[in-house]
Amino acid sequence: MSQKTVVTFGTFDLFHYGHLKILERAAAYGDRLIVGISSDQFNFEKKKKYPVFSEGHRMEIVSAIRYVEGVFLEESFEKKREYLVEHQADVFVMGDDWRGKFDEFKDICEVVYLERTPELSTTEYKSIIRNLLDS
Ligand code: CTP
DSSP states (O other), rough: OOOOOEEEEETTTTTHHHHHHHHHHTTTSSSSEEEEEHHHHHHHHHHHSSSOOOOHHHHHHHHHHHOOEEEEEEOOOGHHHHHHHHHSSSSEEEGGGGGGGGGGGGGTEEEEEOOOOOTTOOHHHHHHHHHHOOO
């Protein structure tokens, strides 16, 4: 019987609990989870800032998570369909901050939006650290 492949994407900078939880929940949708890690340049185009951790380090950290079978570098929004086909995605999972944005891929795989873990984000952690340094 063929394996069910789940694909998700993200920057995963300053890897935190919300990241761990989405990977755990995404993996539960199939037999193997493959994660597209936003390149440093793509992240700058998307969020107007460079990640703190380099793409190489972020890829290594995410690939060491036990729910993850493999990672690849995501370089643009335009290549999303190509990535999904290349990695033979049966299910495409994203956090619900992206709800509705990837419905165009429902012709090639199941598209699932998962609720974000409340109140956690890389941005929030950066601000907590900034405040600690200022106090
Ligand atoms: N995510 C989540 N719960 C959180 C934070 C992130 O489920 N509390 C999910 C996102 O929805 C996405 C994946 O983790 O599917 C990677 O998110 P990413 O943008 O890298 O992390 P953020 O913490 O949201 O980063 P930032 O604050 O820079 O936007």
